[in-house]
Amino acid sequence: MSITARSVPAALVKELSRILGPQGLVTSEAGRYVYECDGYTLTRAIPEIVLLPATTDEVSRCLNACYRAGVPFVPRGAGTGLSGGCLPADAPVMICTSRMNRILSIDLPNRRLTAQAGVVNLAITNAVKHAGYYYPPDPSSQAACTIGGNVAENSGGPHTLKYGVTTNHVLGVKLVLPDGEVVGIGGEVEDTFGYDLLGVVVGCEGTFGIVTEVTVRLERTAAAARTLLAIFESVDHATAAVSAIIAAGIVPAAIEMMDRLIIEAVEAAYHFGFPTGAGAVLIVEVDGLEEAVESEVEKIIALLKDLEARDIRTAATAEEREALWRSRKRAFGAVGRLAPNYCTQDGVVPRTKLPEILRRIEEIGKRHSLRIANVFHAGDGNIHPILLYDERDPDQVARVVAAGREILRECVALGGSLTGEHGIGVEKIAELGLLFEEADIEWMQAVRNAFDPLRRANPGKIFPTPGSCVESVNLRKQAPA
Amino acid sequence: MMESEGGAGGPKNRPAFEPPGPDGESESPLGSAGCELLRAADPIEARAIDSLKPRWVARPKTLGELSECLRHAAEDKLATVAIGGGNFIDLGGPLHRYDLALVTTGLGGVIDYQPADMTVTVEAGAGLGALADLLGARGQWLPIDPPSPEHQTVGGLIAANLWGPCRVSHGRIRDFLLGLRVALPDGTLVRAGGRVVKNVAGYDLPKLYVGSLGTLGVIVEATMKVQPTPELIRYFVVDTEAGVAAAASLGLRLAEERLGPFISAAFSGGRTIGEVECGLLVGFAGSPRQVSWQVDELGKHLAHDGLHAREVGAEAYRCLRDKPLREASEVAWRAALLPRLAGGFAAAMAEEVDALGRAARLSLVVIPDCGSIWATVEGVESIEALAALTSGWREKVRRTGGDLALCRAPLELKRLAGVWSNWGPVAALMRRLKAELDPEGILAPGRFGGGR
Numbered sequence: 059m060s061i062t063a064r065s066v067p068a069a070l071v072k073e074l075s076r077i078l079g080p081q082g083l084v085t086s087e088a089g090r091y092v093y094e095c096d097g098y099t100l101t102r103a104i105p106e107i108v109l110l111p112a113t114t115d116e117v118s119r120c121l122n123a124c125y126r127a128g129v130p131f132v133p134r135g136a137g138t139g140l141s142g143g144c145l146p147a148d149a150p151v152m153i154c155t156s157r158m159n160r161i162l163s164i165d166l167p168n169r170r171l172t173a174q175a176g177v178v179n180l181a182i183t184n185a186v187k188h189a190g191y192y193y194p195p196d197p198s199s200q201a202a203c204t205i206g207g208n209v210a211e212n213s214g215g216p217h218t219l220k221y222g223v224t225t226n227h228v229l230g231v232k233l234v235l236p237d238g239e240v241v242g243i244g245g246e247v248e249d250t251f252g253y254d255l256l257g258v259v260v261g262c263e264g265t266f267g268i269v270t271e272v273t274v275r276l277e278r279t280a281a282a283a284r285t286l287l288a289i290f291e292s293v294d295h296a297t298a299a300v301s302a303i304i305a306a307g308i309v310p311a312a313i314e315m316m317d318r319l320i321i322e323a324v325e326a327a328y329h330f331g332f333p334t335g336a337g338a339v340l341i342v343e344v345d346g347l348e349e350a351v352e353s354e355v356e357k358i359i360a361l362l363k364d365l366e367a368r369d370i371r372t373a374a375t376a377e378e379r380e381a382l383w384r385s386r387k388r389a390f391g392a393v394g395r396l397a398p399n400y401c402t403q404d405g406v407v408p409r410t411k412l413p414e415i416l417r418r419i420e421e422i423g424k425r426h427s428l429r430i431a432n433v434f435h436a437g438d439g440n441i442h443p444i445l446l447y448d449e450r451d452p453d454q455v456a457r458v459v460a461a462g463r464e465i466l467r468e469c470v471a472l473g474g475s476l477t478g479e480h481g482i483g484v485e486k487i488a489e490l491g492l493l494f495e496e497a498d499i500e501w502m503q504a505v506r507n508a509f510d511p512l513r514r515a516n517p518g519k520i521f522p523t524p525g526s527c528v529e530s531v532n533l534r535k536q537a538p539a
Numbered sequence: 540m541m542e543s544e545g546g547a548g549g550p551k552n553r554p555a556f557e558p559p560g561p562d563g564e565s566e567s568p569l570g571s572a573g574c575e576l577l578r579a580a581d582p583i584e585a586r587a588i589d590s591l592k593p594r595w596v597a598r599p600k601t602l603g604e605l606s607e608c609l610r611h612a613a614e615d616k617l618a619t620v621a622i623g624g625g626n627f628i629d630l631g632g633p634l635h636r637y638d639l640a641l642v643t644t645g646l647g648g649v650i651d652y653q654p655a656d657m658t659v660t661v662e663a664g665a666g667l668g669a670l671a672d673l674l675g676a677r678g679q680w681l682p683i684d685p686p687s688p689e690h691q692t693v694g695g696l697i698a699a700n701l702w703g704p705c706r707v708s709h710g711r712i713r714d715f716l717l718g719l720r721v722a723l724p725d726g727t728l729v730r731a732g733g734r735v736v737k738n739v740a741g742y743d744l745p746k747l748y749v750g751s752l753g754t755l756g757v758i759v760e761a762t763m764k765v766q767p768t769p770e771l772i773r774y775f776v777v778d779t780e781a782g783v784a785a786a787a788s789l790g791l792r793l794a795e796e797r798l799g800p801f802i803s804a805a806f807s808g809g810r811t812i813g814e815v816e817c818g819l820l821v822g823f824a825g826s827p828r829q830v831s832w833q834v835d836e837l838g839k840h841l842a843h844d845g846l847h848a849r850e851v852g853a854e855a856y857r858c859l860r861d862k863p864l865r866e867a868s869e870v871a872w873r874a875a876l877l878p879r880l881a882g883g884f885a886a887a888m889a890e891e892v893d894a895l896g897r898a899a900r901l902s903l904v905v906i907p908d909c910g911s912i913w914a915t916v917e918g919v920e921s922i923e924a925l926a927a928l929t930s931g932w933r934e935k936v937r938r939t940g941g942d943l944a945l946c947r948a949p950l951e952l953k954r955l956a957g958v959w960s961n962w963g964p965v966a967a968l969m970r971r972l973k974a975e976l977d978p979e980g981i982l983a984p985g986r987f988g989g990g991r
Contacts (some may be wrong), residue, residue: 349829
């Protein structure tokens with residue numbers, strides 16, 4: 059009954075173009091080429107057809123048509139993902155939410171906003187900041203990435219240390235199942251009874267269907283915020299300071315770290331005024347009530363001084379603070395100055411293991427003769443080693459892939475995870491077995507069956523497919539049974 | 540205190556079930572060696588749910604025993620209900636069948652606690668009181684405060700998605716849950732998530748088990764992030780004679796004024812809080828300097844409305860937190876609405892109950908900023924009247940996009956009014972999920988309307 063087609067039959071193209079009209083389809087080779095990859099560029103594939111629906115109803119009708127034709131699909135937002143989550147490798151039809159860019163409702167008294175999936179993350183905050191509200195998750199790509207993509211990946215950002223990730227701020231979604239059925243999950247209220255389906259839809263990497271609308275809870279902007287820049291001799295000193303701040307019972311809004319390579323690249327690109335001779339800098343932000351912020355800043359400065367910070371600077375104005383964050387969030391862009399290509403990993407370790415993992419990353423870089431830059435969410439233990447390479451050199455590419463895997467192995471061995479916010483996608487499928495056993499993966503697949511029993515939604519992502527090379531080594535400490 | 544047993548090793552005996560009830564039912568399907576038997580003094584009646592008594596009670600002491608126990612129960616398709624503290628065991632639709640009570644309190648060990656990482660992993664039967672002691676010794680806590688936490692287990696907190704007054708500042712258990720280990724109906728042990736604070740490897744299955752009431756698997760181990768205990772907490776009660784709606788709207792106003800309350804909960808009816816019958820309990824937590832600023836600001840805002848805040852002790856807070864369990868009531872509801880609608884709706888509920896007679900009264904706790912309501916009723920004997928209240932309220936709440944559940948009720952009332960709303964198309968998805976994870980329909984069958 060369920061034969062899955064690997065190409066798009068002409069009749070289906072005709073039906074889709076009837077549903078969407080000429081402006082809703084991309085069929086030309088040049089047009090489709092844009093969609094060959096997301097921010098993960100090591101694997102590429104060109105979709106056979108790209109659909110640009112504008113409404114939930116159009117998505118529903120398109121999916122139903124694909125379903126009847128037995129054709130799998132891959133959803134895509136802005137294509138800023140970093141794990142190949144919207145690589146159209148095993149699905150010929152790509153459905154892109156870029157035309158679904160309307161904010162549908164804003165209810166400030168109840169702090170709710172409902173947006174179509176293609177609305178850009180930052181546009182949500184921009185729509186409500188005049189009234190003193192914002193949407194907390196702030197991935198570095200927030201000026202481009204979409205709320206639908208954020209839901210698929212359960213995106214984070216620097217400020218998730220205090221405020222949590224996407225799943226802590228989304229209250230409801232409209233989900234179109236692979237057969238075209240539209241289901242409202244959650245809603246505007248905080249509790250609906252029954253299973254927390256929303257909890258698994260967020261972070262499903264598009265494998266349950268396509269989310270077309272998202273309702274979020276807005277937060278009130280903090281009354282006060284202070285941002286500190288602390289300069290250290292070495293990465294070791296900086297990571298020790300991170301552990302000390304957390305251990306002192308302080309939960310800042312964000313603690314970010316940049317190492318020497320990144321500082322130099324960012325400085326060359328944006329001239330913020332970072333000290334280019336420094337081994338590492340920490341950006342520490344605290345926010346909340348004026349009175350609370352004052353006492354936390356004092357405590358943090360005292361700690362940083364004890365831990366041999368070479369210099370501590372405070373952003374004096376809101377403009378300075380914004381400039382500092384802009385530099386941090388554009389750090390990935392500045393990496394282009396260091397090498398023609400880069401690949402970033404997204405492993406997580408318990409916060410106290412940061413110094414250890416960074417030492418191991420350095421060793422791995424040396425062993426593979428690779429330059430690795432570091433800019434990451436230190437307070438969460440979420441590292442982003444950036445492996446620099448030149449794709450024209452196949453040997454370098456192979457070394458990058460090998461080094462990336464070794465880094466993830468080390469994260470898992472230290473009690474951490476493969477990914478903090480980028481997702482498994484296609485990139486880390488082979489590593490999933492480092493964290494989970496077969497029964498764990500079967501359990502996840504059983505949940506997927508309730509949404510997409512025929513594997514039409516974003517096939518070939520997250521899970522090893524039968525016959526593929528599966529990593530079976532389990533590094534996780536076995537708990538007593 | 541918590542037992543710090545690793546659970547490793549131990550005799551490989553088959554877990555035993557408690558001997559049969561007084562009717563002298565035949566021998567347990569699992570033999571009688573291995574896991575701890577419940578004392579005869581601990582009657583099977585105590586574990587009756589919806590007027591049904593289990594045929595057996597088992598209290599495994601190791602994960603291996605629990606898994607074996609489930610495996611054997613699954614072979615005989617025994618309807619199994621996992622029980623932690625048992626305080627909210629009535630939550631859910633009437634059970635269709637009830638063969639085995641699987642008591643998890645024998646599994647209460649600490650698996651891993653890393654104060655510097657602010658994460659803790661415990662077995663599901665660990666009590667919240669013991670957990671608070673463990674964390675408190677290192678200046679940390681889990682800021683989720685369900686009614687009578689000393690009688691709740693970590694597994695129960697997750698399975699019933701319990702919350703209390705702290706919710707306004709700290710959210711729910713789903714916001715703290717990092718990883719989960721679950722025994723599936725056939726006894727297979729699986730895990731999802733991990734023990735780091737940020738993790739998107741694989742589906743976020745721990746969330747699916749929050750509020751799942753033991754119908755998708757038995758929670759056996761949980762990893763949570765914890766927080767530093769506030770340096771200082773001070774509580775204030777504001778008497779708002781104008782009613783619970785006025786108290787709730789005051790709570791919302793304080794939130795808008797960026798006073799950053801740690802607690803802001805409206806209440807009315809039933810036991811008084813700080814000798815006040817109807818009002819708002821406000822708590823501030825943080826450094827002494829910050830708290831004293833907040834207290835000053837609170838005073839200013841209230842003076843504007845001609846109101847006054849009186850400082851009360853932690854006892855008043857505990858009284859409010861425990862209110863939903865302490866009222867002498869057989870019937871309770873939980874409702875969820877938009878923040879701006881919760882206070883008015885709660886007040887309308889109270890009015891309807893008052894109209895039912897002199898003895899009738901509704902006890903309410905409202906977290907206005909979250910739109911959450913706990914309600915318990917006293918002095919209404921007629922099941923028909925209670926059913927009419929339930930259906931009427933449910934219809935009104937549903938019209939606003941909210942939800943209401945009958946979370947404690949005698950069987951008759953559950954049958955007459957239904958425990959859950961009609962969730963619409965999403966219910967079909969839930970049924971499919973239940974069928975995938977519990978294909979034989981043996982875990983608490985009937986709890987979720989559609990569930991088998």
